[in-house]
Amino acid sequence: MIRFASLASGSKGNCLVAECGATRVLLDCGLSARETERRLARLGLVPSDISAILVTHEHSDHLGSAFEFAARHAIEVRLTHGTLRSAQESGKREASVRVEPIVSRDPIAIGDLQVQPYTVPHDAREPVQFTFSDGALRLGVLTDIGAPTAHVVQMLSGCDALVLECNHALDLLWNGGYPRWLKERIAGPLGHLDNGASAQLLGAVDRSRLRHVIAAHLSEQNNRPELAQRALANVLGCEERDVPVATQEEGFGWREIR
Numbered sequence: 001m002i003r004f005a006s007l008a009s010g011s012k013g014n015c016l017v018a019e020c021g022a023t024r025v026l027l028d029c030g031l032s033a034r035e036t037e038r039r040l041a042r043l044g045l046v047p048s049d050i051s052a053i054l055v056t057h058e059h060s061d062h063l064g065s066a067f068e069f070a071a072r073h074a075i076e077v078r079l080t081h082g083t084l085r086s087a088q089e090s091g092k093r094e095a096s097v098r099v100e101p102i103v104s105r106d107p108i109a110i111g112d113l114q115v116q117p118y119t120v121p122h123d124a125r126e127p128v129q130f131t132f133s134d135g136a137l138r139l140g141v142l143t144d145i146g147a148p149t150a151h152v153v154q155m156l157s158g159c160d161a162l163v164l165e166c167n168h169a170l171d172l173l174w175n176g177g178y179p180r181w182l183k184e185r186i187a188g189p190l191g192h193l194d195n196g197a198s199a200q201l202l203g204a205v206d207r208s209r210l211r212h213v214i215a216a217h218l219s220e221q222n223n224r225p226e227l228a229q230r231a232l233a234n235v236l237g238c239e240e241r242d243v244p245v246a247t248q249e250e251g252f253g254w255r256e257i258r
Contacts, residue, residue: 001258002113002137004161006251007031007039009143009216013061013248016163017043017050018132018139023111026053027130027141030064033072043254047073052100052110055079056144057124058086067094078102078110080117082126104128118155120145123190131155137257138209139163143217146190148201157206160257163246164202166215166228167192173222186222195223195231202235212255216246 007015013030017040024045029036037047053066053075067087070077076098079087084101087093102108104126108115114135117128122144129152132139140159145152156162173183173194185191193201202213213236215228225247229240236243246252 001256002132002134002139002161003254003256004132004139004163005043005254006163006214006216006246007036007043008248008251009246010218010220010248011061013064014143014217015039015064015251016141017045018113020132020134021112023051023113024049025110025113025115025132026050026066028056028062028064028143029053029066029069030061033065033069036065036069039251047075050075053077054115054130055083056129057122057127058083058090058092059124059144062144063087063092067092067097070094070097076100078108080104080126080128083124086125102128116155118151120152121149121190122146123185123188129155131159139257142201145193146188148193148197148204153201153204156201158209159205160209161212161214161255162202162205162210163214163216164198164232165193165217166195166198166223166231167217168194168219168222169224169227170194170196172224172227173219176222178221186219192217192219195228198228199231199235202232207236211257212244214244214246214252214255218245218247220248 003019016027140156229243
């Protein structure tokens, strides 16, 4: 059995917990250390419950307080060599933290969890996303990607649960108040998925085992939950209300796959 929950999801900070047996990992730590502790408590966890922190890439809403939180609670941090170099160059690396660099295509064993990183197109040094497995069940997470690729489709096919980026609605983005350069970055091939592209990706993966799909990383300025829900529900053939949305303030509560 795998349990997973989100502490927060959005441009102000991202953090997700994946649990199998006695193993719990944080995927990203984009909140402050104190806020991470507070939101873990909301899920019934304390920092000592965390086995490791995985970081997808160096952007502040994902890397955030990962090293500070890890230093405070003696937790190891795992991230790609490129993400580590970027963190070191920006002064975010804390020397006291145990760091385990990962290779973007090599599987990782963390306690009871089997973790598989996979490469994604995003405007970071060496970004990855992850799937989690107990050997039978699989959770796939995808929160920062500019465009779907065949490799991403392959990695997310056959999952039992997906946390899938629905960052923006194209019309809201282009008609909104962001400067043009930022709009082009967000909508570009190394930016973020719009609702339609997320639906296209969901339609391309093998959904034969899929039981949970959660829309994540929604822009508070350039998207609305009901638009993301509608896009994914159309692919799944379900009611819009049956597609949960991870929010910035609440994330989402525990989900189980058995």
